[in-house]
Amino acid sequence: MAAGFDPSGRLPDVFTNAGTSSFTTFLSRVAPEMLPGRRPLPPGMAADLAPHATTIVAISAAGGVVLAGDRRATMGNLIAQRDIEKVHPADAYSLVGIAGTAGIGIELMRLFQVELEHYEKIEGAMLSLDGKANRLASMIRGNLGAAMQGLAVVPLFAGFDLAARDPARAGRIFSFDVTGGPYEETGYDAIGSGSLFAKSALKKRYRTGVSIDDATRLAVEALYDAADDDTATGGPDLIRRIYPVVMTATAEGTHRLTEAETAAIAEGVVAGRAENPGG
Amino acid sequence: MAMQFYASPEQIMRDRSELARKGIARGRSAVVLSYTGGVLFVAENLSSALHKVSEIYDRIGFAAVGRYNEFENLRRAGVRMADLNGLSYDRRDVTGRALANAFAQTLGAIFTEQSKPFEVEICVAQVGATADEDELYRLTYDGSVNDEPGRMAMGGQAEAITGVLKADHRPDMSLSEAVQMAMKALSSVGGEGGAARTIAANQLEVAVLDRGRIGRTFRRITGAALTALLEGDPAGDLAPAEGRAETPTVPTEEAHKPTTSAGSADLEGQPQEKPEA
Numbered sequence: 001m002a003a004g005f006d007p008s009g010r011l012p013d014v015f016t017n018a019g020t021s022s023f024t025t026f027l028s029r030v031a032p033e034m035l036p037g038r039r040p041l042p043p044g045m046a047a048d049l050a051p052h053a054t055t056i057v058a059i060s061a062a063g064g065v066v067l068a069g070d071r072r073a074t075m076g077n078l079i080a081q082r083d084i085e086k087v088h089p090a091d092a093y094s095l096v097g098i099a100g101t102a103g104i105g106i107e108l109m110r111l112f113q114v115e116l117e118h119y120e121k122i123e124g125a126m127l128s129l130d131g132k133a134n135r136l137a138s139m140i141r142g143n144l145g146a147a148m149q150g151l152a153v154v155p156l157f158a159g160f161d162l163a164a165r166d167p168a169r170a171g172r173i174f175s176f177d178v179t180g181g182p183y184e185e186t187g188y189d190a191i192g193s194g195s196l197f198a199k200s201a202l203k204k205r206y207r208t209g210v211s212i213d214d215a216t217r218l219a220v221e222a223l224y225d226a227a228d229d230d231t232a233t234g235g236p237d238l239i240r241r242i243y244p245v246v247m248t249a250t251a252e253g254t255h256r257l258t259e260a261e262t263a264a265i266a267e268g269v270v271a272g273r274a275e276n277p278g279g
Numbered sequence: 280m281a282m283q284f285y286a287s288p289e290q291i292m293r294d295r296s297e298l299a300r301k302g303i304a305r306g307r308s309a310v311v312l313s314y315t316g317g318v319l320f321v322a323e324n325l326s327s328a329l330h331k332v333s334e335i336y337d338r339i340g341f342a343a344v345g346r347y348n349e350f351e352n353l354r355r356a357g358v359r360m361a362d363l364n365g366l367s368y369d370r371r372d373v374t375g376r377a378l379a380n381a382f383a384q385t386l387g388a389i390f391t392e393q394s395k396p397f398e399v400e401i402c403v404a405q406v407g408a409t410a411d412e413d414e415l416y417r418l419t420y421d422g423s424v425n426d427e428p429g430r431m432a433m434g435g436q437a438e439a440i441t442g443v444l445k446a447d448h449r450p451d452m453s454l455s456e457a458v459q460m461a462m463k464a465l466s467s468v469g470g471e472g473g474a475a476r477t478i479a480a481n482q483l484e485v486a487v488l489d490r491g492r493i494g495r496t497f498r499r500i501t502g503a504a505l506t507a508l509l510e511g512d513p514a515g516d517l518a519p520a521e522g523r524a525e526t527p528t529v530p531t532e533e534a535h536k537p538t539t540s541a542g543s544a545d546l547e548g549q550p551q552e553k554p555e556a
Contacts, residue, residue, distance in 0.1 A: 009384035015356040016385070026359055034367065114366050117495075121334050121358045 023118035024111065024139060035111070036104050037142030047150025051080035053105055055194035055226045055233040056087060056097035058158040058173045059206065060187060061215035064250030065158040065171030067095040068219035070194070070227060071242050072234030073102050082234065087245045089254040091116040094132055094159025095247050099192035104143065105153045112136055112155075129161040133174040133182040141180035152178045156191045160249040167251065168209065194226025194233035201225035201279070216246050216257065220265045221279060236266035295396045299420035302398030303345045308434030310464055311342050311402045311427075313413040313450045314457035317490040318406045321461035324484040327501070332486045334497035336361040336373045338406045340488050344434035345399035345420075353382055353401065375405030379416035379424055387422025396420045400433040406488035406496055410450035436468040443467045458485060458500075458508045480506050 014029050024035060032038045051073040059066045069087040073080040080102075087097040088109055096112060098105035115135055120126050127135065136157055143153055157174040164170035174182035175189050188206050190198040201222045210218065220236070223244050227235035236243050243262040248255050257265075273279060309322035309331055320342045322331040331350075332342045335357045343350035357378050365373045382401060390396040401418040415427040430448045432440035443464035452460065462478065470476035485500045485508075500508065 010388035011356045011360065011381055011385045015359050016352045018352075018355070023359075023362055027363070030363065031367075110366065114362050118358065118362045121362075122355060124328070124330060124333070 021119050021122045022135070023115045024135075024142075026118075027111075035142065036107050037139075037145065039146075041146055041149055041151075043149075045150045046146075048076055050104075050151070051075045051084075051102045052232065053084060053086045053099055053102045053192070055190060055192035055198055055223060055230070056099055056156045057190040057195075057198045057202065057219050057222045057226075058095075058097070058156050058185070058188060059202065059210070059215040059219055060158070060169075060171040060173055061212045062168050062209050063170065064160055064212050064248055065095070065173060066212065066215040066219050066246065066248050067097050067156065067158045068216070068223060068244050068246040069097045070223050070234045070244050071237070072232065074232045077231075079234075082237065082240065083242050085245050087247050088113070089247065089249075089256075090132065090157065090159070091120070091126065092253045093126070093162060093249055094129065094157065095249050095254055096136070096158075097156045097191070098153060099156070099195075100153035101146075101151045104146065104151055105155075108139055108143065108153055108155070112139060115139070126162070128163060129159050129172055132159065133157055133184075136174075137176055137180040137182045140176050140178065144179060147178040154178060154191050156189060157182065158249060160251060160253075170251070171249065190222065190226070192226075192233070194223075194230035197229045198222040198226040212248055212250065216248070217265055217268070219246060220244055220262070220269050224269050224273065225279060236270060238267065238270060295390060296421065299390075299396045299398050303400050303420070303433075304435045306344045306434050308432055308437060308440055308465055308468075309342050309344050309402070310430075310432050310440065310444065310461045311404050311415055312430035312444065312448055312457060312461065313410045313415070314452045314454055315410065315450070315490075316454055316487070317496065318404045318413055318415070318488040319454065319457045319461060320402075320404070320484075320486045321458065321465065322484045323465055323478060323482055325482055327481075327484075330484060332484050332499075334486075334495065335378065335403070336365065337370055337495050338488060339373065339375045339378060340404045340406075340486065340497050342402040342404070342433070343399055346397070349397040350399040350401060353385065353397075353399070356385070357382065357403075375403050375414050375416060379403045379418060382418050383422045383424045385422075386418060386420060390421045400437075402427075402431060402433060404488065406490050408490070432464065439468045440464045454487065455508045455511055458505075459511060462509060480509055 020026060027034055053073050054070060056069040067087050071083050073084040087095060090096040090113055096109055098109055116127060116132060136155060155176055159172060161170045161172050173185040173189050175185050175191065176182055188202045205218055224235055227233040243266045246257040246262050307323035311320050320332040320340060322342060324331050329347060331344065333354055335341045341354055341357060360381055361373045361378060386397055397420055399420060403416045405414040407413045415431055417425040417427050417431050429450050430444045432444055447460050466478045467475050485505055487498055488496045489498055
C-alpha cells in the first residue's frame with residue numbers, strides 16, 4: 001500500500017502511534033488518494049459524467065427514526081439504474097442516505113461506515129450522535145472542490161440517540177449541504193431532486209409522535225409523491241418487484257424492512273392512490 | 280580512555296529475552312480457545328476500561344498480556360491495518376494470518392533493533408465456519424509466531440494453565456462449559472504455594488467471536504450474563520445468541536469493577552489481593 005513500509009517489515013509509526021482515533025485522518029497520512037476530496041480534478045463541469053442518485057426521506061417517530069429512499073439513479077434523461085440502494089446503516093444505531101453523484105456518494109458512505117466503526121474499535125466506545133453528524137459534515141466539506149464542478153454529494157443522516165433523556169425524542173435527523181453542516185431537523189426532512197414534493201407531502205401528513213409503523217407508511221407515501229412529480233425519482237415498481245429501501249433506527253438498533261414488508265406497504269400505497277390519486 | 284565493553288550478540292539477545300520473559304511472567308494470564316459457538320477469550324483483568332481483549336475486525340479478535348502501553352500500540356496498528364485493507368479490498372479480504380504476520384514483523388524488528396523489547400505476548404484469533412477452521416496465532420516478544428491447536432494460554436505461569444486446558448478442552452464444548460473450564464484453568468495457579476485460588480467474576484474479562492453471526496462477530500460478556508455462564512445456567516448459553524449488535528455502547532454500571540490500570544497493576548508486582556469469593 002501507499003504507506004512507505006519500513007525495510008525491516010515493521011509497521012510504520014503512523015500505524016502504531018497514538019495520534020488519532022479518526023480513520024479519515026489516518027488515511028490522509030497513509031493513503032490520501034483514497035479520500036474522495038483529495039483527488040485532483042481537471043477543470044470544467046463534470047455534472048453529466050456520472051449517474052445521480054435521488055430522493056431520500058427521513059421521519060422522526062416515537063422511539064426512533066425512519067429513513068427511506070427510492071431506487072432510481074439517473075444520467076441526464078436516462079435511467080442509469082433501477083435498483084440502486086442509497087439508504088444504508090452507518091453503524092448499529094444510525095442510518096445514512098445519499099443523494100447526488102452516485103459513485104462519490106457510495107464511496108463517502110463506505111468511508112463514513114469505516115470511520116464510525118474504527119473510532120468505536122480504537123476507543124472502545126461509540127461516538128455520540130452529534131459527533132457522528134459532525135464527522136460526516138467534515139467529510140462532505142472535503143468534497144467541496146468536486147461539488148463546485150458538479151460532482152456534489154449531499155447525505156441525510158438519522159439515528160437513535162442513546163444519550164437522549166426522553167426516549168420519545170431519541171430519533172434525530174441531520175441534514176447537510178455541499179459546504180458541510182450539520183443542520184438538525186425537527187420532525188422530517190428530505191433531500192434529492194424529489195425532496196420538494198416529498199417534503200410538501202410530509203408537511204400535510206406528519207404529526208409529532210407518529211408511530212414507527214405509521215412513519216414507514218408515511219415515508220413510502222412521500223416517495224410516491226416525489227416520484228409522481230419528479231422524473232428522476234422512481235416510484236414502487238410492482239412489475240419488477242422493486243420497492244423503496246426503508247430502514248429504521250430504534251433502541252434495538254437499525255433494521256431494514258424485509259422485501260415482503262416494503263412490498264406490502266408499497267402495494268397498500270399504490271392501491272390507495274388508485275382510488276384517490278392525490279393520496 | 281574508557282574501556283569499550285564488548286557484549287556478544289548472543290548475550291544481548293539473551294538479556295533482552297530474559298527482560299521480556301520476566302515482564303510477561305509478572306502479569307495476569309489470558310486464555311483463548313475454540314468452543315462450539317466460536318472463539319472464547321478469557322483474561323484476568325482488574326480494570327473494566329483498559330481491555331486486554333478487543334475487536335480487530337469482523338471475525339478477528341485480539342488478546343494480549345504484558346505491558347499495556349505496548350500491546351495497545353500494536354492493537355491500534357492492527358485495527359488501522361484491518362480497516363485500511365477492508366476499505367481498499369473487501370471485508371472478506373482481511374485475514375488473521377495477514378495481521379499475525381504484520382505483528383510478527385513489527386515485534387521482531389523491535390526485538391532486534393531497539394534496546395528494550397516489547398514485554399508482550401499476543402493472540403490473534405480468527406473464527407471460522409467450524410471449530411476446525413478457527414485460527415489462533417500466538418505471537419511472542421521476539422516476533423515468533425505459532426499456530427495453536429484450538430486453545431492457548433499466555434502470561435504468568437502459562438505452562439501450568441496450558442496443562443489444564445490440554446487435559447479438559449474439547450472443541451465441541453458449550454459456551455458455559457468453556458467459560459467454566461477457562462476459569463478453572465486460570466485459577467489453577469497463583470494461590471498460596473502454587474495452589475488453586477478463586478477469581479471473582481468481576482475480575483474476568485470475557486469476550487467471544489460468535490461463529491453464528493454475520494458481520495461483526497465480537498461481543499463482550501459482562502455482568503449478569505457472565506455470572507449466569509459461570510454458574511452453569513443453561514440460559515446463559517442462549518443469551519449471547521439473541522444479543523444484537525452489543526458492541527460497546529454506554530459503559531454499564533453493573534460490572535462494579537475496580538478502576539485500577541490493567542497493565543501497570545500487573546507489572547508492578549503488587550501482592551495478589553484476596554478476592555472475596
